[in-house]
Amino acid sequence: MTETSDVAAPKARVLFVDDEPRVLTTMRMLFRANYQVFTAEGGPQALELLKTQPIDVIVSDQRMPGMTGIEMLRVARELNPNAMRILLTGYSDLSAIIGSINEGEIFRFVSKPWANEELTTTVARAVAAARASEAAAAAGDAPAPVGPPPGVLVLDDDPTVPSKIQDILGGDFRVVGATTMDEAVGLMERERIGVVISETRVQSSPVIGLIGTLKQHHPELVSVILTDRADAGTAIELINQGQIYRFITKPIHDSQCKITVSSALRHHHRLAQSPELHQRYEVAAPPPTASAPAGKLMDRIRGLRTVVKRWV
Amino acid sequence: MTTFGVVQTPLNEASIRQLLDDIAAAVDGQPEPVLAAAQRLRTAASNVIADKKELVERVSEFLSKPTAELLQATEASYMAWHGTQVAVANQYRQWLVAYAAILLLILALVGIRLVRSFRELDEANDHLEEQVEERTHDLSDALKELKASQAQLIQSEKMASLGQMVAGVAHEINTPLGYARSNAEIVRTSLGDLRALVDAQSRALDLMTHEETDVEQVADALATAQGIGESLNATELTGELDALLGDTEHGLKQIAELVGSLKDFSRVDRSRSDLFDVNDGIDASLKICQNQLKHRVEVVRTYGKLPQIECSPSQLNQVFLNLINNAAQAIDGEGKIHIHTTPTPSGVSIRFLDNGCGMSEEVRARIFEPFFTTKPVGKGTGLGLSIVYRIIEDHGGTIEVRSTPGKGSEFNIELPLKQHSNNPARESTRDATQAVTA
Incomplete structure (x- = not known):
């Protein structure tokens, strides 16, 4: 001391x-x-x-x-x-x-x-x-959110996961599902998304690149990992390069899932209101060997900025 | 009197009666016994007479019956009975014949079957040799497979505990390695600063010793050197760097010790039956699982002065590591492990005691069975203690366990001084190991 x-x-x-x-x-x-x-x-x-x-x-x-x-x-x-x-x-x-x-x-x-x-x-x-x-x-707490809450995007190989999550969350939340990263980015282009719930891998490629790029360009987006392939190395990478908000393991527990998603949405609102906080969730650059999404997808993710900005 | 009986109608009855009367008269007045005897004679004679009368009556009655008719009736009834008996006998005879025929038939069938069986048996006998050979081949294949998979299991258990151990030791190494590496970088960076100071000072010195130098230039150079020296606080810095290098040295020594203990533990450079001090083996194993025990489990060692025993050091170390790990896992939170070693007339005795959760009698009874585990799926192979048992058995030793649920467990190992040169169990492990390496 x-x-x-x-x-x-x-x-x-x-x-x-x-x-x-x-x-x-x-x-x-x-x-x-x-x-x-x-x-x-x-x-x-x-x-x-x-x-x-x-x-x-x-x-x-x-x-x-x-x-x-x-x-x-x-x-x-x-x-x-x-x-x-x-x-x-x-x-x-x-x-x-x-x-x-x-x-x-x-x-x-x-x-x-x-x-x-x-x-x-x-x-x-x-x-x-x-x-x-x-x-x-x-400056104190952000004002209470107005208007409908932003949507929850679920990215998982298993197409039944989004509907399961929708059932757990009930009607207050809008859940959209995607089984590929392409589809996920497409959905984000069209819809207002606040929280992304994702497996660690989709279509047998890791999502870390997507999550990291999303966080880099859209710091107000909050990611939650929902996986049955939990391993320590991946979790560390996801924090360091993706600043994931929560890491939960399958099988899905109703109350845990609900609490996590509502807290993630509140967090998203806080981030959207106070850009000064973004630095707290800044991601580290991935090592050169890490697999990043294809260039075209990265461009689309960057392009999302304007869309998201307009809604916030 | 004697002729009375044979005559049908006795004529002498009256004379007998007369005679009796005469006797009665003659004896009258005679003394009492004579009187009595005469009286008895009279009574007996009258009885005979009465009986004879009845007999005569019966004989005359018998002779008056019609004998011929009765005989005829009896004969007729006999003939009728005889006829029925003959009929019944005939019926039985027929049945007997039928029965005999059936028996004969069955006998014939059995005979045919027997002949056929004999023929089949002969054929089978011809093939038997081939079949036995085939089965033996199958069996030896299965045995080989079994041996290989058993060896593989032993190997994988070994690898699992090795992996756990390496991960633990890696963590132990990472801390000293972390600060040693960082210190080296800091010293290197600071050396750059110090080099700048030394350069500035030597430049000033050069200028001072040079004859045609301007006083102002010298003053400038001196001021620069002094400035650098002040900002660096060279005396303090060198002291700090010295301390950092001291720490680094300490860290490297710790790493060297850890690596050394790994080497001691694995004993790959030692032969299978070496002379070995069991106390050293326990110490090496304790160092290896230090990170499991540190800050949580107190280890109390009571070592006796042990003779060196002939054994496979790496196998015994595996036993010790396994028992220490099990004891540590049985302790929830803080606890103690006691390790006692004592020399015995025939070898050494080693006791591991813990004050962990202990086990029930059912668990205790099965603890050395392969695949028996109380740990959750994926946490234990259930092979650890079965391998411990095997290794101790291979060494000609014994292992016993006592436990009280909630109080703790005690493992007691006895090992002999020398190995029997032809220990078959030992050979089998060697074979199994070779099967894996092959």
Whole structure:
């Protein structure tokens, strides 16, 4: 718990949490030039610090004795919702990752061993997002949405999924279904869509490229992954490159699905009202090897902007 | 008196009566016993006379009956009875004949069948040799397949536990690797800054030692060098870099230890029957599953001074890892594992005790069965303990388990000092392993 900066200019405040003190030493050396660095050797200590200090970004290790990183970030989110959360993981099991997506709303997963450049870039992005959204948070809650809520697009190989979701959600929501990415983009061109519920793969190609491009060009769109092929690597990619809002697994549970979709729609409304928040959900560039949708599809996704803008 | 009986009509009755009267008269006045005897004689004689009278009456009655007619009637009735009996006998005879005929027929049929069976048997006998050969071939094929799949199962269980272990160790390595790598990058970047300082200082020095240099130029160069030095705070920085390099060294040492423990554990460089200290094996296994235990399970080791035993170290390590992992999994939350080793006259004794959830008697009884598992589908192959059992058996040792639900479990292993040179079970495992590698 050390303060390593006394420069007059308000430097961003970054908190590092790790049970290995040597990692904290490294972090202090790496970040002290640009940020006010705080460190904590465990979850409880970090939470104590959060109660007294307005922290902008939290970078936490996942595996720590007593309290895991995800558990700490979940509480941290309640204590300080504005702080951006980054999880440092060496080896994590799937349930921990899904838990952190859904309950901790993580900005990025950074894997151990990290590269300094990657970590500093990620922290810089998180700081920018925290700063930008501070103003939005200060401005208060967005006004209640007016008019009919935007539609929910379901992208799944199984054509029965959209109707199942429509049944669960009831008449208050409009659900449209697509079984290919082409069809999905076509639907988005014609309809006002706020939330995309998607499998991780459709027609045996991963949707990560589509989700990432959508988020990049239409940050107000909220994506939820509904899958029966949950694996940790995909989930991490979907957060880092797609900023998915929730990750839920099949079979579909009625109440969970309903709560997730209504919360996703509220989130969409918030994003549409306050563009300052978009930075909080900025996506990382996919690695060059990642499969991106074909160029033509990307152009169409970019073209969507005008359509969406008009409705918002 | 003696002639009385044979005469039909006794004529001497009167004389007998006279005689009796005479006797009575003669004895009158005689003493009492004579009187009594005379009286008895009189009574007996009168009885005989009376009986004779009745007999005579009966004989005359019998002789007066018509005997011939009666005889004829009896003969006729006998003849009639005889006739019916003969008829019945004849009927039976017919039935007997019919029965005999049927029996003969059946006998003939059985005979035919028997002959046919004998013929078939002869034919079958001719083919038997071929068939036996064929079946034996099928059976040995099936056995081979079974052996191969069993070996494959053992191998896949080994791979599964190895994978779990590697993932755990990878995590252990990632933390020191993370800061070591990051520190190296920081030191490199800082070296660039320090090089700029050194360059500026040496330039100033060069200028100072040069004869035709302007004082102003020297002052400029000195000021630059000083500026860089101040912004860098070189003394502090070098101290920090030194500390970072110290951390890096520590991290690398930790990594080296972890890799070393992996090597100790796998023991691929050791032969199958090596002299081995079991305590070392337990320590190597504990290091491997450290990440499962860390911060949660306390391990209390009570090691005795053990003789080295002849065994396959990698197989025994697999046993220890499996038992430690099971114990750790049985503990929900925090708990303790005790490991005791003691030398015995015939070898070593190893006990693993945990204060985990324990198991019921039904579970305990089946725990070494292949594919028996209490873990959810996909979490355990159900082969771990069956392989443990096999390995211990192959080593000529014994393994026992005691457990109390809710209290914990205890595994007790006894291992001999030496292996029998021709242990058939051991051979079978070797075959199986070879089948996989082939």
